[in-house]
Amino acid sequence: MPEMRAVVITAPGGPEVLEIQSRPIPEPGLSQIRVRVRASALNRADVSQRIGRYPAPAGVPADISGLEYSGEVDAFGPGATMWKPGDRVMGIVGGGGHAEYLCVHEREAIAIPLELTWEEAAAIPEVFLTAYDALFRQLFVRPGETLLIHAVGSGVGTAAVQLARVAGVHAIGTSRTPEKLRRAGELGMGAGLEASADWPEKVLAQTDGAGVHAILDLVGAGYLAGNLNVLAPQGRMISVGLTAGSRAELDMSVLMRKRLRILGTVLRARPIEEKIALARDFGARVLPFFSSRRLRPVLDSVHSFTDIREAHGLMESDSSFGKIVLRWDP
Numbered sequence: 455m456p457e458m459r460a461v462v463i464t465a466p467g468g469p470e471v472l473e474i475q476s477r478p479i480p481e482p483g484l485s486q487i488r489v490r491v492r493a494s495a496l497n498r499a500d501v502s503q504r505i506g507r508y509p510a511p512a513g514v515p516a517d518i519s520g521l522e523y524s525g526e527v528d529a530f531g532p533g534a535t536m537w538k539p540g541d542r543v544m545g546i547v548g549g550g551g552h553a554e555y556l557c558v559h560e561r562e563a564i565a566i567p568l569e570l571t572w573e574e575a576a577a578i579p580e581v582f583l584t585a586y587d588a589l590f591r592q593l594f595v596r597p598g599e600t601l602l603i604h605a606v607g608s609g610v611g612t613a614a615v616q617l618a619r620v621a622g623v624h625a626i627g628t629s630r631t632p633e634k635l636r637r638a639g640e641l642g643m644g645a646g647l648e649a650s651a652d653w654p655e656k657v658l659a660q661t662d663g664a665g666v667h668a669i670l671d672l673v674g675a676g677y678l679a680g681n682l683n684v685l686a687p688q689g690r691m692i693s694v695g696l697t698a699g700s701r702a703e704l705d706m707s708v709l710m711r712k713r714l715r716i717l718g719t720v721l722r723a724r725p726i727e728e729k730i731a732l733a734r735d736f737g738a739r740v741l742p743f744f745s746s747r748r749l750r751p752v753l754d755s756v757h758s759f760t761d762i763r764e765a766h767g768l769m770e771s772d773s774s775f776g777k778i779v780l781r782w783d784p
Contacts, residue, residue: 481529495780498769582617589621606635615642690716755768
């Protein structure tokens with residue numbers, strides 16, 4: 455049976471548990487395509503899976519992480535008719551993206567604009583689909599509104615800043631790093647605030663006391679009280695990340711008095727029908743902005759897949775800005 459190389463999690467632990475091993479090349483099933491992966495990218499979920507805190511959903515490899523990819527169509531399962539051999543595609547998967555081949559439903563795959571490299575394309579799916587879905591399909595952010603983005607220097611944060619700019623939404627971002635705030639400003643962020651203990655006061659001062667219409671929270675529990683404080687009446691908040699913990703005390707009187715809405719979201723465990731709907735919507739509405747370069751993937755660095763341990767270490771250092779990408783060399 456033909457084999458491929460893959461990044462394998464040999465046991466829960468630090469980056470040292472990651473190994474390059476050989477695995478059988480997967481065969482596409484009904485309505486699936488097989489993709490020869492040319493690049494893939496790291497996400498916080500990959501680190502959580504490696505240390506044993508984020509198990510893979512059913513039906514995907516439990517020991518091969520990787521939630522996004524770019525590559526070319528290599529083979530077809532029964533009933534797959536959307537693509538041709540060699541077509542350039544990208545997308546999100548529940549796992550298995552850090553390997554030379556993977557199989558996905560043909561309607562989950564998204565065409566790569568001709569202007570993008572493999573590495574640029576691999577930096578798009580997880581962060582831009584997450585940000586687009588959160589901002590416009592769940593929070594329903596509108597032109598002219600003010601959006602607060604926590605951890606604005608992260609992959610999802612940099613994607614959200616750009617999407618907000620294109621949509622005519624004023625973005626305020628927080629980060630613990632002044633350099634990340636500066637770089638986010640170059641992407642279209644209206645105001646950058648250092649994430650010190652008094653960040654809520656800074657947000658209110660920035661909005662003349664009115665607060666913000668919506669919040670994209672990539673941090674978690676530690677920011678909940680402040681988020682409720684800075685939301686304007688009938689404001690909306692969506693929680694995407696939990697780097698600062700998952701448990702917090704909720705003052706329901708603020709929630710009720712301001713008539714606020716709090717949402718939570720995750721892409722990985724969604725039913726395939728929802729992932730397909732998001733992929734098709736994204737392809738139709740957002741992809742043209744990459745072709746015109748009004749949107750662009752933000753790459754922190756590109757590494758050979760053989761340097762996977764170093765790449766994980768970089769992500770855990772919190773020093774990266776944008777995406778850490780793996781190149782799958784021939």
